[in-house]
Amino acid sequence: MKYYFFLLLIVTPIFGFTQKPKLDFNSIEKNLNNTESSYNYEKLIFKYKGFPKSLDSIEAEHLYYGRNFSDSIVSTSDEDFKTLAHAFKDNNFEDCIRLGKILYNKDPTNLDVLLILLRAYDTKHDENNFIHHLVQFRTLTDAIKSSGDGKSEKTAYVVNTIGDEYILLNILNIGSDYKRQNSNPTKDGMFDIWEKDKNTILYIKVLYLNL
Template sequence: MKSGLIICFLLLFGVLSIQGQQIDVKEIELAIKNPESRFFYPLLLKRFNSLDTTLKKEDFKHLYYGFAFRENYFPFEMDELEKRLKDLNYAKKFEDVIDLADSIGHSVPTDLTVLFEKSYALRSLAKKEEVIVRSKYNVLLKAVLASGDGKSPETAYQVVFFGDEMEVLSALGFRILERQTILKDNRFYDVWILGKNKQKLEKLYFDVTIPHKFEEQQLIKDLKESN
């Protein structure tokens, strides 16, 4: 029975569109905090973790971007945790990767890097759970890919974790040369300069306003608490 659910879940992930769409973060924030909404976050997360095959791409969008409005959202702290996972995988300490990823995943279930590194470790140990973790990774990655095409600031991919930029770049097969961070129209963008590629793209844009705005809000909060 469980294997059948996994297959259905994977088939659902496979048909998701990756065409660009504008992300209305205000609408998402209201929806995930509303107990009467189908996107109420606790229920949405429960369905996601139970491999609910009736979830649709709007659900996954709210799941990924809605996490930015949860109390456990600390984007800058995730950078160090992601690095530790990568280092452990590089050292082939796969059991340690799984343990650390599980401890992170309880409070931060939508970080793409965490899911990828756990999936890699599980696959290295030939554990069946890898199929489930990889499917979760794939659907959240597609939610990010659906946010734009990355060709301009106006159509930038929108992420809630900085590490997710690398997951998108890797999934698209781009070789990167350098990164620049710019501010345009009161929004923050990471601009990745690309190596030669078949698409003949010179740059790829990521909208990182959400994590940067969190930094500003946290700074204001810290200043208020210190007075």
């Protein structure tokens, strides 16, 4: 996608985040499916859609990484998303909102969909919807930023998709002068190593939990 420049207008500062314990995906999946858990998906998504400011960091972590265990994922390779992306490319923001709402209802924690909706609502000067989705977007990206510090494989930032990796790079202001030099496979994902002037700068782990 070519719209990530818009991130510079809406992201929060990256400082002040401390690394939390290693992500426990088995626990996240179990909690999301447990109707008795305070981290049950239906409970969290109700807060996320209605009162996103009320979500704490653990709840945000469950929502963001819990997307790996959902059956309602919208992929950038799906025809519906391609139609949305085409409307965005054509600056057809009415269609962006109409189509984006449909995909949002199917996959509400999809960062690509949220970004397009943000841009569309900003262009249409719809402040209420823009701020609402901005809070959601920041909540999810804060979960990524608190997953590590990017200084080693052990403390790599953890993202769900390649698309989310590029969103993170833009948030961290990693520009075109940085190059992805290596990708090291692991049992549940891939470590991408980003370098500048032959010096390692950043480690990002892209998850492949459903393979």
